[in-house]
Amino acid sequence: MDKTLFLIIPLIIGWIADRLLGDPASIPHPVVAFGKIIAKGEKLLNKGKSKKYKGGIFSIFLIIGCFILFYYIDKGLIYINPYIAIAFNAIMIFFCLAGKTLADEVRDVFIATDKSTEDGRKQVARIVGRDTSQLSPQQIRTAALETLSENLSDGVIAPLFWYLLLGVPGMLAYKMINTLDSMIGYKNERYKDFGCWAAHIDDIVNYIPARFTALLMLLVSGRLSLLSFVSKYGSQHASPNSGYPESALAGILDCRFGGPNYYFGQLVDKPYIGITDRAIITEDMQLAVSINQRTEILMILIIIVLSITNIFPLLNLNLS
DSSP states (O other): OOHHHHHHHHHHHHHHHHHHHOOOTTSOOHHHHHHHHHHHHHHHHSSSSOHHHHHHHHHHHHHHHHHHHHHHHHHHHHHHOHHHHHHHHHHHHHHHOOHHHHHHHHHHHHHHHHHOHHHHHHHHTTTOOSOOTTOOHHHHHHHHHHHHHHHHIIIIIHHHHHHHHHHHHHHHHHHHHHHHHHHHOOOSTTTTTTTHHHHHHHHHHTHHHHHHHHHHHHHHHTOGGGHHHHHHHHTTSSSTTTHHHHHHHHHHHTOOEEEEEEETTEEEEEEEEOSOOOOOOHHHHHHHHHHHHHHHHHHHHHHHHHHHHOOOGGGGGOOO
């Protein structure tokens, strides 16, 4: 089968499946398996001396092992029957994308907050890492929109970017990196040594996707004039990457993100993104979700066009 079709067909099927189904809780998910492996390894290795060394070797082993495993699964399925390989890749792409689930979770936060502050706190705790017990309704809604923009990069654009370069094996290796960072990439006492490699690797693989996500958001909203705004506030963020999609959304909505929040009992004084301190309303959420969806579509179209025209040399690295 033509390599271009092998890249495009599972992409379209997997993306449509995500748009329709989200992440069904009843279906076994590879990222859940990644999490269980990471948790067992962390419990076994994150003690005694040389935590940084052990954490680095552990992280690299899982990332490379994940890539090799799915590379050979892919090759084996192609050898057996290319159509089975396409079906398998479509399923893996479906598992790696989180567009619908993320949008649904953010909508639920706004609905819950409209009912009561306590309901909003419980709902937003499902999607953020900060302490939500004392958040005001404004802080709850802001946290949800920050997560929506940040995870547009982590949960959609970055996986698609690595799919473009390295196929399904690269996409799943990226998800392993992202899962490692979300579980052990913290600067607290328990993980600061063991998880530092995982955090740095995640920063590296998200460097281009985060900035590209912000650019796509500005394109679909017709607000390229905000490039200087994104450059200014994105670079001030504590994270080297997440500030860029967050600042893109803050600029588009003309609101303010960031500021101090508690994480694991410690106050983290994050810089503010933007200067317009106004109330966040339901219409802001609706616009933000629409921007996410249009950004997804644009990224899919970019991959299709680059695949068909073959003008992007790195497509030759796609190993599917």
